[in-house]
Amino acid sequence: MKLLGIDTSTQTASVAIFENGNILGEMLLNTPLTHSQKLMPMVESLMAQLSLKIKDLDGYYVTTGPGSFTGVRIGVSTVKAFAQAHQKPIVTMSSTALLALGNxxxxxxxxxxxxxxxxxxxxxxxxxxxxxxxxxxxxxxxxxxxxxxxxxxxxxxxxxxxxxxxxxxxxxxxxxxxxxxxxxxxxxxxxxNIINATSFCHLAFETAEHHTYLDITANYMKKSQAERDLK
Structure with missing residues (x-):
């Protein structure tokens, strides 16, 4: 079983690919570039180096927040698009829990x-x-x-x-x-102190709760600045 993990909840963007619990590859960038600039190039580069295509994956891990509103939205939207296109399951986790899993x-x-x-x-x-x-x-x-x-x-x-x-x-x-x-x-x-998608390897995909692209949402824990400014 080949799986893709994504975290974009902080400035750091991290992607990893697993097979049967083993990490095949990972990429992590801790730069000021926006996640819209760096996430897809990271996924595409890692997949290319492993001679894989998105259709070869059996499912996805993603953090749903909390963290950067824009970052969380980009990570969740990307995984939802993959899952919708290929009808594969999603396993979610909070970003704070994934950080803890890494420790x-x-x-x-x-x-x-x-x-x-x-x-x-x-x-x-x-x-x-x-x-x-x-x-x-x-x-x-x-x-x-x-x-x-x-x-x-x-x-x-x-x-x-x-x-x-x-x-x-x-x-x-x-x-x-x-x-x-x-x-x-x-x-x-x-x-x-950096969230790394490789930490998903501690979470058994087969026994975790599965979601479809229709039933995952971001967990921001508070309203965005734009929403607060409307008041």
Missing amino acids: LQHEGIIVSLLDAKRENVYGGIYRSDGTELETVYEGIATLAEVHQMLETDFSAERILIVGEATSIYPDFFDTMISMWNKNNYLFGKQRH
Whole structure:
């Protein structure tokens, strides 16, 4: 079974192709280019290098957000177009969960934080046993609210914090780290903070919930700036 995975929920665009759980190839670009400029060239280049065509694929993985409104929409729309044209199933996952899956080796609590602007984050809190994730929380919150949740509910556990928010709001984390138990809190290195489509390899396609192009929608978690400006 050959599968294509796509994530475009942040500035980074990532695509990967799998066969029977093995990664055949991947491409990742962390550039200011828009996803409309880079996604299809990445897919086409990777498929060409593997001597594959879209019709050869048996299904698709895609993140449905949260994250960049435009980026999420482009990734979801691209996969929906492929699925409609070839009548193949889709498996979806939140972008914060996929980021956590990329750090599955951590046993304990994994906190994925993506920037939602103005010291708000799209946050995911997951419990990992090293092989599977359990979703504890997903939503939009302030950094202070995330800190309160962690201190209230998980202060005795080993916590790994990953995601772009750790570098976007360094002053917050530098200030708050003095209030945390430093033995319990870990922060991901740069490569752990980037969402990578290769992490879909941890999600079994056959047993995951399948969708058609008709029933997947983006999960923005909040209204776009344009929608807010109309009020």
